Amino acid sequence: MLAIDVPIAVLSGLVLAEGGEKLIKSGDDDKRLFLRVFALMYAAIFIAPITVYFFLGWPAWEVNYMWEWVDDILDKPHRAGFAFVLLACAVVPTFLGLELGGYLIRKGKEKWVRIGYIAMLVLTGLIILALYDMTFNVFSTHEKYRAGESYSFWTFPFVAGWAITAAYFWGSLIVFYLWLKKRS
């Protein structure tokens, strides 16, 4: 869901910053550049595709039924233009998270990076709780949302797609955090 995609992207940036803590602390501009490139690639490969997957597959659910127009973007250039916003929502917050994490580490406030990404995780949880019905009852379109016709989040095949993307994202974040720690 877009509402949690942004805090999760910020979380990713902060986690990558912590993973590359020693690279940041080295003061070496080349190493910081490496980390920036890495974060950009991470966001483009492991976050952006997931956002696209859910937005094009379950557009109403992805935007928490805020906008009806997402159900009908075919042949509509101004609506399809949301693709730019979508990808920006994946990449920009990740980068901001990385830069914020880098700033905190350079100022000697490393623990705030961890506090930051835990806070993003808690925020994500709170958003899911606040939007519990909308999250776990999937309405195919905005019209069905208004009519109250839903199916459970845990229904195949929706849950299969979610499980694959969740494993893809969280698995990669853990792997690359550990890889950065080792590389540092």
Add this chain to the structure above:
Amino acid sequence: MVQIDIPAAFISSMLFLDVGRTVVKREAKEAGEKRPAAYYRFLFRSVFFAGAVIAPAGIYLLAGWPGWEQIYWTERVENVIFHWVNAMLPALFVLAIVLGAYFGHVLGYYWLTTGREKLIRPTYLTLLVAVSVLVLVNYPSFTLMGTYQQYHHDPQAMTPVWENPYDFVLGWVLVMVYFTAAFVYLLVKTIKEA
């Protein structure tokens, strides 16, 4: 088009390295065994161009005009909504664009720093020609706006793109202006750096 966008990311990476070869080779020589800053600067440029320009433009066209964007090769991208397998295709498209940029950079840099730089230009130019030929042999698909079923069973029902159905041409022109402006900006930046 999908058939153009993915190779375009690969081609752009190689082109940037080709244009900036002087500075890349110099910094690589100075860095010795380590990867120089130029490697990461150029990688950032390539991935940024792929992720911030090619991918959004591609998804914009794939979301709005899925049939045309892949010149009616498959009906799957027209049926992504609520379909957990088909919905992976646009996601894989984004992934392929970014990975295309990455591999273009990695291969180009490898050739540039191992005395094989002569391979770079022929490779990306050949790929550019190959992609152009691929699209052209699928004429008249890219001139028609409609669905997969229409293209394969009832092309007369389709609208020529120059009639600007659904403001498609307007959207396409805006996207191409964005693409061109970004590409020229990065190219000039690379030329100045070299």
